[in-house]
Amino acid sequence: MTRKSPRGFMKLGAFFHPTGNHVAAWMDESAQIDAGQNPEHYQSIAQTAERGKFDLMFLADAVATRDGDLNALSRWPQYMAFFEPTTLLSSIASVTSRIGLVSTATTSYNEPYNVARIFASLDHISHGRAGWNVVTSGNVSEAYNFSRDEHYEHGVRYERAEDFAEVVRGLWDSWEDDAFVRDRSQGRYFTPEKLHFLNHKSKHFSVRGPLNVARSPQGHPVLFLASASEPGKELAARIGEGIFSPLHSLEAAQAFYKDLKGRMPKFGRDPEHLKVMPGLNVIPGRTEKEARDKFEHLTSLIHPDVGVELLSDAVDGFDLRGYPIDGPLPEAVDATETKASTGHFRNVVRWARQEKLTIRQLYQRFAGARGQRSLIGTPQQIVDDMERWFLNYGVDGFLIQPSTLPGGLDDIVAMVIPELQERGLFRTEYEGPTLRDNLGLPRPKNRHVN
Ligand SMILES: Cc1cc2nc3c(=O)[nH]c(=O)nc-3n(C[C@H](O)[C@H](O)[C@H](O)COP(=O)(O)O)c2cc1C
Known part of the structure; x- marks a missing residue:
């Protein structure tokens, strides 16, 4: 069993x-x-x-x-x-x-x-x-x-997303599961009563329907x-x-x-x-060593230009090109922190100041996880x-x-x-x-x- x-x-x-x-x-x-x-x-x-x-x-x-x-x-x-x-x-x-x-x-x-x-x-x-x-x-x-010249603002994006998903789900119910009888003897392909128009009207969308695909296997x-x-x-x-x-x-x-x-x-x-x-x-x-070696090998393959680009992104776009790669994170970065700064920004600055990591060491640490948790072993x-x-x-x-x-x-x-x-x-x-x-x-x- x-x-x-x-x-x-x-x-x-x-x-x-x-x-x-x-x-x-x-x-x-x-x-x-x-x-x-x-x-x-x-x-x-x-x-x-x-x-x-x-x-x-x-x-x-x-x-x-x-x-x-x-x-x-x-x-x-x-x-x-x-x-x-x-x-x-x-x-x-x-x-x-x-x-x-x-x-x-x-x-x-x-x-x-x-x-x-x-x-x-x-x-x-x-x-x-x-x-x-x-x-x-x-x-x-x-x-x-x-x-468009700019992306939708965050609240509008989600308002549109909610409305969008509502329309999609409605369209997926256009046909009842048994709408298609495909009956040659009666000369009838589908049952008209089992087809439904959506007639959706909202701030973002006006969609009549129905969908031109039968209800799908998962509904x-x-x-x-x-x-x-x-x-x-x-x-x-x-x-x-x-x-x-x-x-x-x-x-x-x-x-x-x-x-x-x-x-x-x-x-x-x-x-x-x-x-x-x-x-x-x-x-x-x-072995744990074999797993760590694989990870260290990948880290060693990060080109410094990519590392610096990634790290610049993490600190809200502060351009780190031109700073010595084996030198410290410039002090000027700290001052650019705002309320809107991401968790990535704060982590990078903390590692730089508390652990005195160089730009290279910072991007190596940051790039390894790419914002997700890692298990190596x-x-x-x-x-x-x-x-x-x-x-x-x-x-x-x-x-x-x-x-x-x-x-x-x-x-x-x-x-x-x-x-x-x-x-x-x-x-x-x-x-x-x-x-x-x-x-x-x-x-x-x-x-x-x-
Ligand atoms: C595992 C994962 C996969 C994602 N895939 C995509 C994607 O393919 N395309 C995309 O534009 N955003 C993707 N995102 C971003 C999320 O959809 C979302 O916009 C982001 O996490 C910010 O969330 P928020 O807008 O609710 O703050 C992904 C995020 C995660 C964690």
Whole structure:
């Protein structure tokens, strides 16, 4: 009989940045160097993740290249040229059969009809494995590609996102599940009463409907968010079924978990129906030293121009180019701190002053984690930590970010997954054919059916 922990199984996603999560991943000899433009690479890593029984794979997205110093960008090519993710997921659907296929689509630079249609189609094509990560975009460079000079203000973004998701969910209920009778004897293809117009009118959208795609296998593709702000958390509690927001300590995770799930009853929702799955960098080794050496090797591959660019971003754009790389962080940086400065800003300044780290040491420390938590060690050490977070209700699972691809994922599937399974923390077989089956989420009822 399969072992199960007292809390059952955790949920696991695999976050696939093209060459891997580490900024210098593409420089590692084991990484697929042209990953962003190589469909077979993605098909192959999706199959590996499916072998590891991951609930889902996730692709991030932006509707722009990254902006910044071109010299530094040319040494850190991630997300400069990469596939539109739902197109890519359609190709992955045909070479996998169980793993969930999740990607981002922004509510700021799309129309809800298009997004409803795309994800409903992906849900049909994958036989019930599609998920949509609802983001509002944080990046002004996307605005420039959509006839705007500036990005929507944060509050407006979330107002639009809420409205947008409402329209999408309404469109997904356009057809009742049994609307298509396809009856040659009666000469009737669908039942007219089982088709519903949306007739949505609000501040941001006017959408008549109906959607030109039949209700999809999951009813609605699964909805994810990665928000951290107050309006983001409210939206997650209202409609989210998975959330990827970063969490750095067990105490903070427990507070976030309680806060978020505590908001759900007022929307008539069961707290079990939103899975908290923060990002986690995982670098396993057969010994702790082997794992550390892998990480140190990647760190040594960060080009100083990339490191300085990353660090400049972290300190609110203070241009650190031209300062001696093995010298201190200039005193002038401290004075630029404002109320709006990020947690990254404060961390970097603190490390610089308290530990007297140089610019090089600062970017090496900062770049390693990329804003997410890291676990580097033996499979036992890594799983001890994951188990503690899961059994103590800090999380429902994790969004695992392999440092390099395909090698970092191969290591995780070979070393970490068996250790999780051995302890009854993770499945050895998929529970069912759809993403909802595996995440333990209900299939939404059509709003037009009692
Ligand atoms: C794991 C993870 C994945 C994300 N993926 C994307 C993405 O693909 N595209 C995007 O524009 N933002 C992405 N974000 C950013 C979030 O959607 C969100 O905008 C950000 O965390 C700030 O949240 P807030 O706007 O609620 O403050 C991601 C964040 C996390 C933690």
